[in-house]
Amino acid sequence: MNISNDAAFEEEVRKIAKQLFPGVNPNDSRYADGRERDGLFDDGECVHIFEATVSKKTDKVKNDIRKSSELVGKIRREKPTHNVKIWIVTAEPPTADQIEEGVKGRARARCPIEVCGFESLYNRLxxxxxxxxxxxxxxxxxxxxxxxxxxxxxxxxxxxxxxxxxxxxxxxxxxxxxxxxxxxxxxxxxxxxxxxxxxxxxxxxxxxxxxxxxxxxxxxxxxxxxxxxxxxxxxxxxxxxxxxxxxxxxxxxxxxxxxxxxxxxxxxxxxxxxxxxxxxxxxxxxxxxxxxxxxxxxxxxxxxxxxxxxxxxxxxxxxxxxxxxxxxxxxx
Structure with a gap:
């Protein structure tokens, strides 16, 4: 996707996520645990944590996974019956190293982590x-x-x-x-x-x-x-x-x-x-x-x-x- 601005790309990802999880309250806060999140969507059974980036750097994905993993524990304490999933969405198809960071991060987060490109998310819609x-x-x-x-x-x-x-x-x-x-x-x-x-x-x-x-x-x-x-x-x-x-x-x-x-x-x-x-x-x-x-x-x-x-x-x-x-x- 040809968007170089992080804020514009984050908004595109949120537009799709809102349709993928239509039952979610549109007024849900994007702030959790004192930090801004690109997207938080509770569909009643699972809390979906979204982070979006136009960066091709592996460290950016690694840091987004670390930030999201810290939130997972808080969500589990507040909503013990809910599942949690982390989504890392990249503007271009993710590199092999970025995908590998998602595999490594699952052990730390103890929840599914999906690293995908915007087009892949779009096709889910x-x-x-x-x-x-x-x-x-x-x-x-x-x-x-x-x-x-x-x-x-x-x-x-x-x-x-x-x-x-x-x-x-x-x-x-x-x-x-x-x-x-x-x-x-x-x-x-x-x-x-x-x-x-x-x-x-x-x-x-x-x-x-x-x-x-x-x-x-x-x-x-x-x-x-x-x-x-x-x-x-x-x-x-x-x-x-x-x-x-x-x-x-x-x-x-x-x-x-x-x-x-x-x-x-x-x-x-x-x-x-x-x-x-x-x-x-x-x-x-x-x-x-x-x-x-x-x-x-x-x-x-x-x-x-x-x-x-x-x-x-x-x-x-x-x-x-x-x-x-x-x-x-x-x-x-």
Whole structure:
């Protein structure tokens, strides 16, 4: 992981640990026995002591294990029915010498000690690479071969970049520009266009751009591309993510929710215009109310996602009566 600042790295480790042990009181103190700890998590059966470091020095791991071992005895006296585990998390994969320090430290601490790299800890939260592999075999929005509507496997090489009008700045914006913007924490955007304008192709291009950045360790955020038509009737983002991962065949669907809540995803939500029920009242007011109700899932994704999560969605230009109605439905 490309983080050289200890404080920033410690925060990343705590984000994951909080999801690995979701029952832990988030207000638990990080101070114990008069010293600051990078993380303390009591899951009811085991107290997990976390120390995180960007250092590649063996002595740093040795000192962190010694400091944590001193705390183990105090925890056992206060919570005799609890187990204790020490976690030493390094930014890069630990060296053989650092791992050996963990083996040596077990005798002193008389508890399990795990020395692991950040990527290993990340994979305990969610196997994003397997998720992305499975997602590549699933349809992307309305993408179809124009010569055969049943053929959804349109090669990436067939993509021709289009430009959209940036309504905020009244200027043109390319998909490459959107790719750059979405890499900034907390970006929110919507691609609006007529049927066949290339919205899904643009979103797929963004998806694979983020996929490449993640695969090459340029970011810890992996893309989640949802076909919103698959989630008609759903309003809870967690349920939608579990359904999505289940449809892909991922072995741990609930873990996708944990990764999303920890802020490790970029959301790509395709087809907000396909959430409406097929049977709608003929009155204008009821049509608007129905569209608003159908958009609750998208609205909840926007409001419940971590602030650092970037989100881009797409839908038809004239699905809403006007921009005011659209903003009321999908902008928080």
């Amino acid at each position: 969610f196997d994003a690479r397997e998720f992305l592999r499975l997602r590549s075999n699933y349809p992307f929005g309305s993408i179809r071969n124009p010569d055969n509507d049943n053929d959804k496997n349109v090669p990436l090489s067939e993509y021709i970049e289009v430009r959209f009008c940036d309504r905020a700045g009244n200027s043109e914006i390319s998909v490459s520009d959107i790719c750059k913007k979405i890499q900034s924490p907390g970006y929110r955007g919507a691609i609006i266009g007529d049927y066949g304008a290339g919205k899904s192709m643009a979103l797929r291009h963004i998806y694979y751009k983020m996929y490449s950045l993640f695969e090459n360790h340029k970011t810890t955020q992996f893309p989640i591309y949802l076909n919103l038509r698959d989630h008609f009737g759903q309003t809870d983002p967690s349920e939608a993510l579990i359904r999505h991962a289940t449809k892909l065949g991922h072995p741990s669907p609930h873990r996708l929710v944990s990764a999303w809540r920890a802020g490790y995803s970029t959301l790509i939500l395709d087809g907000f215009d396909e959430l409406s029920p097929t049977q709608l009242s003929s009155t204008t007011r009821n049509l608007r109310d129905a569209r608003l109700a159908a958009s609750i899932l998208l609205s909840n994704f926007l409001s419940e996602s971590p602030v650092q999560t970037s989100i881009v969605c797409a839908g038809r230009l004239h699905y809403f009566d006007d921009e005011k109605e659209m903003r009321r439905a999908i902008v928080t």
